[in-house]
Amino acid sequence: MAVVQISRIQVRRGRKGQTDIPQLASGEIGWAVDSQELFIGNGSVSEGAPYVGNTKILTSADNIFSLSNQYEYRTDDSIIQTGATARTSINRTLQDRLEFNVHVADFGAQHDTSAIQTAALQRAIDNLFLNTKTSPENRYILNLAPGLYKIDSSLKLPPYATLRGAGKDKTIIEQTANHPIFITVNGSSTIGNYDETIALSASNQATNIEVSGMTLRYEDTASKIYNTVFNLQSCRDSYFHDLKLKAYWDGDGVQAASMAINLKSFSGAVRSNSNLFENIDIEGFAYGISSSHDIENNTFRDINFNTMLIAVNLGASMDVIDYSNAAELAAYLADGQAYGPANTIIENSVFREIFNQGYVVDKGTGNVSRNNKYYDVGNDGGSTSTVTTSVIKFSETGNITSDDWFERTSDLSYSSEFVNINDANSSNYLADVAGPKYLPEVEGVFNYTHNAMHTVNPIGSNGNWISVWRLPANQTRSFEIPYTYKSINVDGVRQGVLSVIIDRDNEKISVSDEYEFIGQDTSLTGAGNNLTFRGKLVNITSGDVADADNDTAYIEIYNGTTESTATLPTITFTLSSRS
Secondary structure: OOOOOOOOOOOEEEOHHHHOOOOOOEOOEEEEOOOOEEEEEOOOHHHOOOOOOEEEEOOOOOOHHHHHHHEOOOOOOOOOOOOOOOOOOOOEOHHHHHHOOEEHHHHOOOOOOOOEOHHHHHHHHHHHHOHHHOOHHHOOOEEOOOEEEEEOOOEEEOOOOEEEOOOOOOEEEEEOOOOOOEEEOOOOOEOOEOOOOOOOOOOOOOEOOEEEEEEEEEOOOOOOOOOEEEEEEOOEOOEEEEEEEEOOOOOOOOOOOOEEEEEEOOOOOOOOEOOEEEEEEEEEEEEEEEEOOOOEOOEEEEEEEEEEEEEEEEOOOOOOOOOOOHHHHHHHHHOOOOOOOEOOEEEOOEEEEEOOOOEEEOOOEOOEEEOOEEEEEOOOOOOHHHOOOOOEEEOOOOOEEEOOEEHHHHHHHHOOOOOOOOOHHHOOOOOEEOOOOOOOOEEEOOEEEEEEEEEEOOOOOOOOEEEEEEEEOOOOEEEEEEEEEEEOOOOEEEEEEEEEEEEOOOOEEEEEEEEEEEEOOOOOOOHHHOEEEEEEEEEEOOOOOOOOOOOEEEEEEEEOOOOOOOOOOEEEEEEEEEO
16 A cells, blocks of 8 residues: 655744844744744855845734834945945834825825815925924925815915925816915914914015926816915015916906916015026916016026916006105115016016017016017917007116017018008108008117027019018117128128117108128129118008007118029018117
């Protein structure tokens, strides 16, 4: 008959509580019968073990949370040394590690479209950043997971508040009531008692706030909500970036409260200053950026403005002050409304479908528009043919436009659709002309240069004066127009500068031309001298029979050269202007 033999494999065993675990041999397994723990010997260093000892093997009897004090950053990466030596690694508790990454869900806020999350969101902000939580070791980052968070009142932002979402149109905060979405409060605020101005001082003003990675919008209801996303009272040194701000203004007239970003100052000493706004989409507000206070040194970079009344509105409705009157000046300084916004920089941004001006400074100095692109601005929501306002308006000295590009320049200056005065010998000089006025790119007090190159193709005039391009003549101003003329039939190049002066008080225009010509015929009557410029002022009525202003200048040429129709001549130019 068959013989059945049963063998039993046993490992080294004992009580951990009496003798502890002895050093096990290389690969030897030891079982602690009392604590129900299993170990294996590491082996010797000569065998390749990192150190002599025993390694614990996890079993169903182990509580993994008891290992929570053993978190080590990149513990398996041999090139990372967290401690002073390779044998003294830095271990942290799981609790400590997780608390460095705080989520609004830890305070009960859920991306639940059926419930209002105002209380939970504010509770998270209060407990992390408000009042007693302002020491550096308590300044955590509050994360918002993807989803929609509905609120029905304003969220209060104290100093050092840092809110980060998962990105535009990923994390969404939606205001359902007629309130601002965010309001800054000072460091004297307490839970339930939020202070904007009463105890405000330079020492406790809102500072070092960061909001990023989310969409902030108003509820799209039949009765539109006209209010403000960021109501920033005396906010400094803060960073707002990677945001989308959305409301539903769409040509709905002046809505004073409809502002994406409103910057205010409590006093001359406690201002909104040195804030950076970057990579923000702003759409559907009456005003994109607004301030009628003494703010300074705020920068807006890579902003997309879309569908609003005025994109940047600075110094509106501020009083005229007698600065020689010390008492009067002191009173306005106390209210933070003495000088207006200063040194506001808008750069690398795009303006689209702005019904009135894109950038207005009614009061303030040192404000800059730099390297921006302006499309469909000042057309009352229509096309260039319905132009109603300038693109930029500076009412005081010291404000700057630099390296900006305007769609209006090509449309209204030399588009064949609008350069429409081609009668021989200018028979319609100063006559009424139908079509859009050339309202300026920049009006008021200014000195600007358009570095963009423009090209027109004037054909031979055959002994007649013809219009080449137009200029705005809404106010007394001057232009300098560097140009280059190339023609295959003159076998040369002419380069010059047109100087144009428009005197609105006396309804006069002056055009002078300094040029050089390189070619075969450089005589006084040669081909290089065949091109002559002149200007005229024209009243464009645009259907208004009462309009008597000569608001548009036309620059005409007389070209004595018979040009080739196969290879058209070109005039390439840039321009600068000052008032």
